[in-house]
Amino acid sequence: MSGVVERRHATADRRFFERAGPFTAEALAEAAGGDLLPPREGGFPEGGFTGIGPLQAAGPTELSFLDNRRYAAALDDTQAGLVIVAKAFASRVPPGCGAIVVAQPYLAWSRVARMFHPAPKARAGVHATAVIAASAQVDASCEVGPFAVIGEGVEIGAGTIIGPHAVIGDGVRIGADCRISAQVVLSHAVLGDRVILFPGARVGQDGFGFAVGPQGFETVPQLGVVILEDGVEIGANSTIDRGSVQDTVIGAGSRLDNLVQIGHNARLGKGCIVVSQAGISGSTELGDYVTIAAQAGLIGHIKIGTKARVGAQCGVMSDVEAGADVIGSPAMPFREFFRNVATLRRLSRRPGVEEGADDSQSEGKGGA
Amino acid sequence: MSGVVERRHATADRRFFERAGPFTAEALAEAAGGDLLPPREGGFPEGGFTGIGPLQAAGPTELSFLDNRRYAAALDDTQAGLVIVAKAFASRVPPGCGAIVVAQPYLAWSRVARMFHPAPKARAGVHATAVIAASAQVDASCEVGPFAVIGEGVEIGAGTIIGPHAVIGDGVRIGADCRISAQVVLSHAVLGDRVILFPGARVGQDGFGFAVGPQGFETVPQLGVVILEDGVEIGANSTIDRGSVQDTVIGAGSRLDNLVQIGHNARLGKGCIVVSQAGISGSTELGDYVTIAAQAGLIGHIKIGTKARVGAQCGVMSDVEAGADVIGSPAMPFREFFRNVATLRRLSRRPGVEEGADDSQSEGKGGA
């Protein structure tokens, strides 16, 4: 193990990643949706392209990409046989290397990378150790891992993977082609198709609801469910509480990162992004395509408009308009926040202010 | 699954929730502790009330409530057969609907909702796959789920539920009527009665303790335990470290939300609330009935007085007096915080300040 500290692992090391291919330059260009430029010297490798890698590491039978102009120098020296680039960089591709010219290199890269490394497919079958209730309906094409527990009345669609130790509570419905990773606990929930829950996600447990009685807190039963629409992804160890009277809803295609908290009755629109360690309190509603950056927090019962962007560590205490960019705690427009930062820095640096002399000066001047 | 996006689920959908009842209006009024007013037109349903729901959705055999005057318009149009309301709204109840008039509608609602939907009871029995040490004493009335692991010398009181995959370490004591949810890991701990641990809570692992030695960090053994007093609730994926020399203690009736962190040796009094993603560092002490809002952080070795309230995202670096309301990072009184926000906003808007002209003005004046 002494060698662990060295970086011995190639991108997509075969020890960990399966690989499809090889693919021809033409097939890759088609997948990328770009124009194929052959190398100015020599041709494409006879056997096609066998894999992908970063510019620094890719070899003659591998494909790479340039997305960030900061790394343009690496393009000059790359040994890759084919690169995905924007038009502006096509002329900098080395003579022995082909190019796929596209408008959005990162998007094209994601597609080509998925050709070589498609998402894992269900290997149909139920592990002998899984415990599945008699009334559960699990499609024959599903993969169910060791020690999974599937409750009464559960329905699971075709091609879905249920990982090791996943616990699916009574009545839960899961669509097709979902991936419920290891050690997810899922209850009181309905999932669309292509939903991915990463390890340790907790979905559907009781919301944090209680009334204050004379003897202490009294639990308010949480009687809604969680709805995760098609294509939703929930990160590792994130927690999504079920609704109290209505439902908690995560709109189609929304992606939540790790350690995110979603309170009861919250409703997220389609295509929202919630980055790691952010929290959305109960009954708050997000429109479509809202972005919540890392560690931001939203209080309950507010509305965030479509395409609004909430910055990292932002504390949102009131509604945010559609399209707005806010940051700070309490939240304010980006410009205002950074103007405040600059103002305070300047005021703190004024010698008079620092020494407390400014006050007396003002008074002196006031008396002048 | 295409219909998932539609809201098809009634409150307390029978697919997910068991339901008691029906109950008479009189029985509900008694549970609510309020005065029963019959409908001004017609009478109560013959078969009693069968369920509960929000004002917008409840039908003639269902009960609803109004707690927030913001939703009073929904009261006018409700089809519910019975509503819980405060005195001020009794006259707005539709003529065909009865009323239970109470001082605290939300508290009354919580009680009636628990009549229809009581907390799940243990179904006595140990799943065949559970692994229980020979020396463990598990009451015959307990429910132990699939793949639970219960260590040597563990004691578990009557009526307690141990969920699927829960891991209970050697020597742990758990009182009566507790609920240890799926995939909880619990070690080095003593729990009172009626304690609830939600999925993925981690209780009793080593605190973050080390000394700095010449070769790097050296672990300090963590030799205390975690004590969760009667009625404590710990949210999903929250983490409570055991004490280093003393114990980590969560006082009776305190409720912690999801993703909360409690450091070693921390002591919370009775009836404290700690909202999602807040963190309390080692050896910090909270009095009784303290509220810590979401994402707040408390450094170690400080004291927070009884009934103090710490606002969302607050960073508490020193003691807080009993009854105080603090917010901001560093923490300050609520009034001071919002005054600071207003001051800074105003100063940033002054044209002279924005342009940097204020400094030269000051100098000019200073020289005058």
Next chain:
Amino acid sequence: MSGVVERRHATADRRFFERAGPFTAEALAEAAGGDLLPPREGGFPEGGFTGIGPLQAAGPTELSFLDNRRYAAALDDTQAGLVIVAKAFASRVPPGCGAIVVAQPYLAWSRVARMFHPAPKARAGVHATAVIAASAQVDASCEVGPFAVIGEGVEIGAGTIIGPHAVIGDGVRIGADCRISAQVVLSHAVLGDRVILFPGARVGQDGFGFAVGPQGFETVPQLGVVILEDGVEIGANSTIDRGSVQDTVIGAGSRLDNLVQIGHNARLGKGCIVVSQAGISGSTELGDYVTIAAQAGLIGHIKIGTKARVGAQCGVMSDVEAGADVIGSPAMPFREFFRNVATLRRLSRRPGVEEGADDSQSEGKGGA
């Protein structure tokens, strides 16, 4: 269970903790690396020392320590038979008590505490319920707990403990003397020796990577791994995403607390500390011996220099120099942060500022 609220548990209660010993004063002094002073009255206990405890609770056959001068009064009254103290306090040790005089009492204490309570050793053997792939190589000295799942091609070194319900994905390599606690999920990773993962840690899942396509987000395959070098510790429910193209690396001896998030491609140097609920975004690099305090957040693609210290709740948006101390959101030097706090407090208190009169004054003066 009614007695739970009382503090009945001695430090290192034998119900929960195994105990080695007894040890002679001489052996303890040697382990502590200090000078042994016998009691001024009487002698050391005949049978040696049997345990450790805090000054207030330790008895005549137990050892204690004083590290913080705040607790010096407890030294005067201690019943302990032997204490570890700094030179300055040697004269305050009670007459019936011996002393071990050292330069760093806390470090010495950690070593003596580990003599009495060494870290748990693997009890060689695989639990009958564990599921281990045929191609996995698990050293015969390893302990594998109930319901553990170990994938194809996994390699696990001597003396490593795999806890109950741990899930080790295909191809993972784990060194010697590691402790993988209950309900860890580990995939796409290579671990050195003496690595500890606390319960619920998630290591190696997909990073949060996607491109924006015309129909929504498109997943970018995450093709790197996670490397945890020798002696790394990862707290309960923390999440470490694997790299996208390069690897995510945690340097030797670094310790991460609970609920910490590490994004894809992040690289931490040796001996870093990351306290609870802090988050490090993708591709950010930390030098050696960096400290990140609780709830701090670092954006992606920045560099933090060696021995820099990032304060609690700090929001770091740009590079931090080696040795710097920063705090605030956005991050700034400690001194600047507290100067800003003082400035703003003072400005908010100025009556003229509060009333809005300052603006008109300024204008008046400007016109003078």
